[in-house]
Amino acid sequence: MRMTWQSSMNPLRAAGWLAVAGVLVFVDSAWAEEAASTLDTGDTAWILMSSAVVLLMTPALALFYAGMARSKNVLGTMMHSFFLMGLISVQWAVIGYTMAFGSDVGSFVGGFDYAFLAGVGGEPNPDLAETIPHSAFMAFQMMFAIITTALISGGFAERMRFSAFVIFSLLWATLVYAPVCHWVWGGGWIGSMGALDFAGGTVVHINSGVAALACAIVIGPRLGYPKEPMVPHNLTLTVIGAGLLWFGWFGFNAGSALASDGAAANAFVATHLAAATATLTWCLAEYVARGKASVLGAASGAVAGLVAITPGAGFVGPMSAIAIGAVVGPLCYYAVGLKQTLGYDDSLDAFGVHGVGGTWGALATGIFASAAVGGTDGLLYGNPGQMWPQVVSIVATASYSFAMTFAILKIVDALVGLRVADQDEITGLDLSQHGEVGYNL
Numbered sequence: 001m002r003m004t005w006q007s008s009m010n011p012l013r014a015a016g017w018l019a020v021a022g023v024l025v026f027v028d029s030a031w032a033e034e035a036a037s038t039l040d041t042g043d044t045a046w047i048l049m050s051s052a053v054v055l056l057m058t059p060a061l062a063l064f065y066a067g068m069a070r071s072k073n074v075l076g077t078m079m080h081s082f083f084l085m086g087l088i089s090v091q092w093a094v095i096g097y098t099m100a101f102g103s104d105v106g107s108f109v110g111g112f113d114y115a116f117l118a119g120v121g122g123e124p125n126p127d128l129a130e131t132i133p134h135s136a137f138m139a140f141q142m143m144f145a146i147i148t149t150a151l152i153s154g155g156f157a158e159r160m161r162f163s164a165f166v167i168f169s170l171l172w173a174t175l176v177y178a179p180v181c182h183w184v185w186g187g188g189w190i191g192s193m194g195a196l197d198f199a200g201g202t203v204v205h206i207n208s209g210v211a212a213l214a215c216a217i218v219i220g221p222r223l224g225y226p227k228e229p230m231v232p233h234n235l236t237l238t239v240i241g242a243g244l245l246w247f248g249w250f251g252f253n254a255g256s257a258l259a260s261d262g263a264a265a266n267a268f269v270a271t272h273l274a275a276a277t278a279t280l281t282w283c284l285a286e287y288v289a290r291g292k293a294s295v296l297g298a299a300s301g302a303v304a305g306l307v308a309i310t311p312g313a314g315f316v317g318p319m320s321a322i323a324i325g326a327v328v329g330p331l332c333y334y335a336v337g338l339k340q341t342l343g344y345d346d347s348l349d350a351f352g353v354h355g356v357g358g359t360w361g362a363l364a365t366g367i368f369a370s371a372a373v374g375g376t377d378g379l380l381y382g383n384p385g386q387m388w389p390q391v392v393s394i395v396a397t398a399s400y401s402f403a404m405t406f407a408i409l410k411i412v413d414a415l416v417g418l419r420v421a422d423q424d425e426i427t428g429l430d431l432s433q434h435g436e437v438g439y440n441l
Helices: 002-038 041-068 071-101 134-155 162-185 189-193 201-219 235-257 262-290 295-309 318-342 350-368 384-415 422-427 429-434
Strands: none
Touching: 041 071, 041 134, 041 235, 041 295, 071 134, 071 162, 071 429, 134 162, 134 201, 134 350, 162 189, 162 201, 162 384, 162 429, 189 384, 201 295, 201 350, 201 384, 235 262, 235 295, 262 295, 262 318, 295 318, 295 350, 318 350, 350 384, 422 429
């Protein structure tokens, strides 16, 4: 009788379990359909293309910097940027990304949720970007980490040991870039305070520019500086690099909208107009001061305009972008000249362009930001209170970057020595550090 009862209940139990399983499958399918429905193929394509374009900015920076170096250092200067495409990519995947965008720890740094890219796949992460795969967002941010670290090399070009460069870059990307990125974009205290930074005025440009200044001060000037002329050896490379940087910056700024939409279009237009205007005003300032407008000045002005519009590209309109570019051209022109007055050797003007230009851009965002464009209103639109978080973000980023960079440099110097020997510097980094020459004519 007991066996008969059990036998009679087995089909009922099976039916019950099938019903429960059916409900679970239905819910799971509905969830999967909902998750899939948040993906937008247009946004995804735009971010993937923007990521590729931003990566192109790093070899573009290699050309831009290498043309301004002396011929005996052309390969060593290019190696700084190109090598970081490998080193920082791996660092970002292993630990950098999770420190920047993992769950918030004390409003200072991200947790280890995404270490080794755990949980970073093809589905969206609604806390970061709702319409693109999490992996696409990670890749886009990876390209920012690469070029930010590469920008610093302009401050110590032609005199740092390659082994020291590798250790310094790895430590800086981990201990400086990732935390500052978290402060602003990853849920940290600067973003929570309401500071506006659309594409990296503080995270990228102030951060790297101030780090470059620290490097120039700690390592000291090149042998013979400033008495010996140290003119750019190949401005053709520099102009090509500047043009590619201008192109890549559309992915850098417009891609930061994280969608193929009106915000991206506005950032695209603002980016171009600021760069165009700064090209003109740098050349004008140079003409007034020297009687000639140089090709190097035009290229430098374009980059200064691109730097200055980066934090506000998604928050200001086209005419405000022109105003921002108009100011940054002469501002950075005269800032670059200060290095000779003050005696520090920022070899390729990383601080003069990125540190100063990024500072103006962050302030200008607080002045010109308009809620009609995106974000919140700034000073000119009746909200003077926006200036406070902008100033705090500038001071905090600059202070942290300088202090941490200084400490990292001292550690690296104790480990392997920062600077090449005098004879190696005279020979050039191409031969002394890499055993190659850039030109064999």
